[in-house]
Amino acid sequence: MHIVFSxxxxxxxxxxxxxxxxxxGLNPTEIMTVTAAILGLCAFAILRxxxxxxxxxxxxxxxxxxHLGWTWSRTVLGLFLxxxxxxxxxxIDPIQFQTEALxxxxxxxxxxxxxxVLLVALPQELFFREAAIKSFRGDTSTIYLLSGLAYFVxxxxxxxxxxxxxxxxxxxxxxxxxIGTSIxxxxxxxxxxxxxxxxxxxxxxxxxDEWLYAGYFFAVCVGLxxxxxxxxxxxxxxxxxx
Numbered sequence: 163m164h165i166v167f168s169x170x171x172x173x174x175x176x177x178x179x180x181x182x183x184x185x186x187g188l189n190p191t192e193i194m195t196v197t198a199a200i201l202g203l204c205a206f207a208i209l210r211x212x213x214x215x216x217x218x219x220x221x222x223x224x225x226x227x228x229h230l231g232w233t234w235s236r237t238v239l240g241l242f243l244x245x246x247x248x249x250x251x252x253x254i255d256p257i258q259f260q261t262e263a264l265x266x267x268x269x270x271x272x273x274x275x276x277x278x279v280l281l282v283a284l285p286q287e288l289f290f291r292e293a294a295i296k297s298f299r300g301d302t303s304t305i306y307l308l309s310g311l312a313y314f315v316x317x318x319x320x321x322x323x324x325x326x327x328x329x330x331x332x333x334x335x336x337x338x339x340x341i342g343t344s345i346x347x348x349x350x351x352x353x354x355x356x357x358x359x360x361x362x363x364x365x366x367x368x369x370x371d372e373w374l375y376a377g378y379f380f381a382v383c384v385g386l387x388x389x390x391x392x393x394x395x396x397x398x399x400x401x402x403x404x
Contacts, residue, residue, distance in 0.1 A: 240343025
């Protein structure tokens with residue numbers, strides 16, 4: 163299954179580049195919609211019937227391991243912990259963050275958030291997190307490494323600082339999932355973060371400031387992930403199903 167995941171990443175990266183360079187003549191909204199559809203199909207191809215576990219709490223060891231499932235109590239915990247990532251931009255660059263946050267007070271805010279969650283965050287979470295977990299099963303180190311690398315490559319066309327920021331966020335999102343948070347709740351956290359960072363992630367910074375922001379953001383995400391994993395990691399069963 164891990165080979166299938168890697169093939170999908172390779173194929174999708176090529177397709178996304180063709181979209182980005184305008185070979186098919188798609189506008190940004192169409193590219194976002196097609197990208198979401200392709201990621202969703204790739205995730206479904208890997209998850210198959212396990213996609214039902216996204217909608218309801220698994221009644222068995224998910225993907226053959228007791229520590230890969232999710233619960234409602236852990237999801238509530240994940241939502242509280244996810245708020246930690248929302249305040250990171252405010253701590254790193256409070257003046258710029260306040261300026262950007264004020265611009266979000268519009269009548270269409272909920273609509274924009276819904277689009278961020280459904281067309282951006284959810285497809286990405288289903289593929290880069292949930293499908294990656296099933297593909298690599300109990301190998302947590304490989305899950306972090308290859309899922310994070312794939313997510314980094316996905317954002318490289320937007321610029322290396324942006325890719326570093328999103329790689330850090332990806333590590334944090336994966337940690338929330340591995341401690342038992344529902345992927346749907348993580349998609350909501352992801353969507354809100356995208357809104358706070360106004361889709362541009364680096365909030366108008368440039369040059370050295372952009373790289374410093376990316377470095378700080380990545381370091382904070384990894385640091386939070388280490389602490390959260392140590393405090394709330396799910397226990398591994400003594401055996402796993404074939």
